[in-house]
Amino acid sequence: xxxxxxxxxxxxxxxxxxxxxxxxxxxxxxxxxxxxxxxxxxxxxxxxxxxxxxxxxxxxxxxxxxxxxxxxxxxxxxxxxxxxxxxxxxxxxxxxxxxxxxxxxxxxxxxxxxxxxxxxxxxxxxxxxxx
Amino acid sequence: xxxxxxxxxxxxxxxxxxxxxxxxxxxxxxxxxxxxxxxxxxxxxxxxxxxxxxxxxxxxxxxxxxxxxxxxxxxxxxxxxxxxxxxxxxxxxxxxxxxxxxxxxxxxxxxxxxxxx
Amino acid sequence: xxxxxxxxxxxxxxxxxxxxxxxxxxxxxxxxxxxxxxxxxxxxxxxxxxxxxxxxxxxxxxxxxxxxxxxxxxxxxxxxxxxxxxxxxxxxxxxxxxxxxxxxxxxxxxxxxxxxxxxxxxxxxxxxxxxxxxxxxxxxxxxxxxxxxxxxxxxxxxxxxxxxxxxxxxxxxxxxxxxxxxxxxxxxxxxxxxxxxxxxxxxxxxxxxxxxxxxxxxxxxxxxxxxxxxxxxxxxxxxxxxxxxxxxxxxxxxxxxxxxxxxxxxxxxxxxx
Numbered sequence: 001x002x003x004x005x006x007x008x009x010x011x012x013x014x015x016x017x018x019x020x021x022x023x024x025x026x027x028x029x030x031x032x033x034x035x036x037x038x039x040x041x042x043x044x045x046x047x048x049x050x051x052x053x054x055x056x057x058x059x060x061x062x063x064x065x066x067x068x069x070x071x072x073x074x075x076x077x078x079x080x081x082x083x084x085x086x087x088x089x090x091x092x093x094x095x096x097x098x099x100x101x102x103x104x105x106x107x108x109x110x111x112x113x114x115x116x117x118x119x120x121x122x123x124x125x126x127x128x129x130x131x
Numbered sequence: 132x133x134x135x136x137x138x139x140x141x142x143x144x145x146x147x148x149x150x151x152x153x154x155x156x157x158x159x160x161x162x163x164x165x166x167x168x169x170x171x172x173x174x175x176x177x178x179x180x181x182x183x184x185x186x187x188x189x190x191x192x193x194x195x196x197x198x199x200x201x202x203x204x205x206x207x208x209x210x211x212x213x214x215x216x217x218x219x220x221x222x223x224x225x226x227x228x229x230x231x232x233x234x235x236x237x238x239x240x241x242x243x244x245x246x247x248x
Numbered sequence: 249x250x251x252x253x254x255x256x257x258x259x260x261x262x263x264x265x266x267x268x269x270x271x272x273x274x275x276x277x278x279x280x281x282x283x284x285x286x287x288x289x290x291x292x293x294x295x296x297x298x299x300x301x302x303x304x305x306x307x308x309x310x311x312x313x314x315x316x317x318x319x320x321x322x323x324x325x326x327x328x329x330x331x332x333x334x335x336x337x338x339x340x341x342x343x344x345x346x347x348x349x350x351x352x353x354x355x356x357x358x359x360x361x362x363x364x365x366x367x368x369x370x371x372x373x374x375x376x377x378x379x380x381x382x383x384x385x386x387x388x389x390x391x392x393x394x395x396x397x398x399x400x401x402x403x404x405x406x407x408x409x410x411x412x413x414x415x416x417x418x419x420x421x422x423x424x425x426x427x428x429x430x431x432x433x434x435x436x437x438x439x440x441x442x443x444x445x446x447x448x449x450x451x452x453x454x455x456x457x458x459x460x461x462x463x464x465x466x467x468x469x470x471x472x473x474x475x476x477x478x479x480x481x482x483x484x485x486x487x488x489x490x491x492x493x494x495x496x497x498x499x500x501x502x503x504x505x506x507x508x509x510x511x512x513x514x515x516x517x518x519x520x521x
Contacts, residue, residue, distance in 0.1 A: 009153040016151065016185060031428060034185065034216035035223065041187040045154065065382045101188045104224040131393070211471070215431035218469040219424070222462050227469075234471035235438055 006074075007053045012044045015056050019072065022058050026068040027130035035108040036070060036128040042101035043074045043124050051076025051122055061127065069110075069129040077121040084116060135160045137167050143175040143244060144168065144206075145237070149182045157193045164197055168204040175244035176201050177237055181212030191226040198231035207232065209240035258361040259306035262298070262348070269347050270298055276343035281336050293323065294344070301344075305365070320372060321379040328383035337380045341373040400425050402433040409441045409510045410434065411503065415448030423459040427466050434470050441510040442467050445503045447478030457492040464497050473513065475499070477506035 002022075004015050019040040023033040040056070047054040054076025061071045081087050088103050102124075106112045109126040116122035133156050138145045144167055146160065164176065178194065180186070186194070198208040209232045213221075221228070234240040262269060274291045300319060303312035320341075327337040345366055352358040400422070405411045410433050412426060430442060444463060446452065464474040477500040479487075487494075500506040511518065 009155055013151045013153055020184070031216045031219050031424070034214075034220050037185050038187045038220050038224070041185055042189075045187070045189060065386050104188050107223050107225075108220065213469050215428060215435060215466075215470070218431055218466045219427050221469060222427070222466040227465055232471070233469050235435065235440070239438075239440070239471060 002058045004056045004058070005053075006044050006047045006056055006076075008048070012041065012048060015044045016041050018058055019070070022060065022070050023128070026060055026070055028070065028128060029131065032128055032131070036072075036126075039105040039108040039126060039128075040072055042105040043072070043126070046101060046122075046124075047074050047076045047078075051078030054078070054121075063129055067129055067131075069127050071125065071127045073123070073125050075121065075123045080118040080120055080122055081114075081116040082118050084114060088114070134163070137163055139167070139171055139173060142173055143177055143241065144171070144173045145177050145179070147179040147182075152183065152185075152190055154189060157190055161193060161197055161200065165200050165204075168201060168206055172204075174206050175241075176206055176208040177240045177244070178208065178210050179212050179237055180210060180217075181214070181236075183217065184214065186213075186217050186221055188224055188226060191221060191224070191228060195228055195230050198228075202230075207244060209234050209243050211235065211237050211240040254361045254364040255305040255307060258358075258365045259302045261352075261358065261361065262302050262305070265348075265351060266298065268351065269344075270295055272347040272350065273298070273344050276346055277340055280339040280343060281332060284332070294340075297323075298344075301368075305368070316372075317375065320376055324376040324379035325383040327376075328380045329387070334377055334380050338373045338377050341369055341376055345369045396422060396425055400429055402429050404433075404437060404439070405443065405507055406511065406516075408437075408439045408514055409443065409507065410437060410439045411443040411445060411506075413445045413448060413503070416450065418446075418449055418456045418459050420459065423463060427463050430463065430467055431470055434467060434472050440472050441513065442472050442474045443503060443506040443510060444474060444476050445478040445506070446476060446483075447480065447503070449478075452483045452486060454490055454492060457487065457490075457494075461494070461497070473510075475506040475509055477501070477503045 002018060004018060005011055006015060016037050020033060020037045023036050028036065044056060047056070054074065056075075057073040059071040059073070061069045063069060088106065102114065105124075105126065109128050111125075111127035113125040114122070115124075133150055133153070135146055135148055135150070135156060138147075144164065146164070150156070167173065168176070176197070178197070194210060201208045210228065211234045213233060232240075232243055234243055270291065273294050274287060277290045277294065278285065278287050297316070297319065300312060300316040303309065304316055323340070324337055327340075348362070348365065352362055399415060401413070403411050403413070410430075412430055414422075414426065416422075418426075430444075433439070434442065444460065446460070449456065460476060464476070467474050475498045476494065479499050479501055498506075498509060500509060508518075
């Protein structure tokens, strides 16, 4: 399990690269790797831009029938999301005009969990399985 | 922060992205292109993303914006060399990059730019 | 599996009666699988299980339960792969109960111990069923993937024009595969026109239409223009009544019409020789 800080643009790039490595090493197809890394990019950016910085964790997991998967965990102590339902709607944008990319990231992965409360920060967990 | 070089050949500005794109790099590229278009009066922009492995919603939007900015300078933008995996992911994200043309490679991109005039 | 005092007493009993029980257990299993496994092989398998079961019952260590589960799961998966039925697989466990019952049937002082034991075996039997099912599903899923691969060809119609004849259903798994193959072929051939023929697609509903639109969208990102061909009359009516819009995507009745359109767009003309 790797934990990576997300405090700068460089960190976001590093997260992408590590996720790519983990996905490739665990049997995800090229398209699935790309989807997972793209989702990671969205979520890492959110953590940096909207969460004021945070961290990411990459974990290799195994499903009930023995398939490998990559689990990503993003956390920040930022302002949190007031209306999660709204944030997960396609095309929703925050105040500065840039979409949170949450709904997009959700479409790219197999499992998606979001936990956020105004004032206590946000955590997002996603999993993509090899086929 | 890295800077993506812009090369002018004839009436076209060529941009070849070879690095892992950071947000500020893309924003910088947008600014540089606007400068170059204004300075040179080029009528076409070709952005080669053959080496780009990830295009997320931010970068996708920036590419669309580059298209819009170019049009303000009466120039057309063609994005070339998108990888299949990237295209499939963008489609899943719901991004169609409307407002920019696309082509398989720079050669075809040029055909589009020359065809239009 | 917290079994307490009754568990320990049962463990002792099983230890004493090992030879008798393992023999009888093996006999029952071999009879149950109708000779597809040899007696020696079965004795080996059940011998290992027997030892683990005693360990779990006597609560001797923390690892026994985990080990037992792992061994059972692997055994069940192997049975699934080798074509045994779910019953034959579960029987492996339930016949242990049978073997022990034959020994304690005449005594009255082992009732609470046997009940605890019986419950444990029931759980294990169910577990083998679960593991078996999961393994069968994996096999089916793998076969489905292979079939999918084989039934999605991409053909070159002409210089710069490729076609994907779709046959059967178009679900999201199939769509992913179609998109990948289509796009890879576009890159490989440098084609700028793709024809997606849906003559063989049994049902065209809103979901299928969305999949088609996604595929066209992806191909366009690679600079290719797309035509959807094979719109049958009933399909056309369904599409309209469902309110599906294909927007600016050209649609044609037949693959031939689509080819003609693509040739025209490429600036080519077919003339008599």
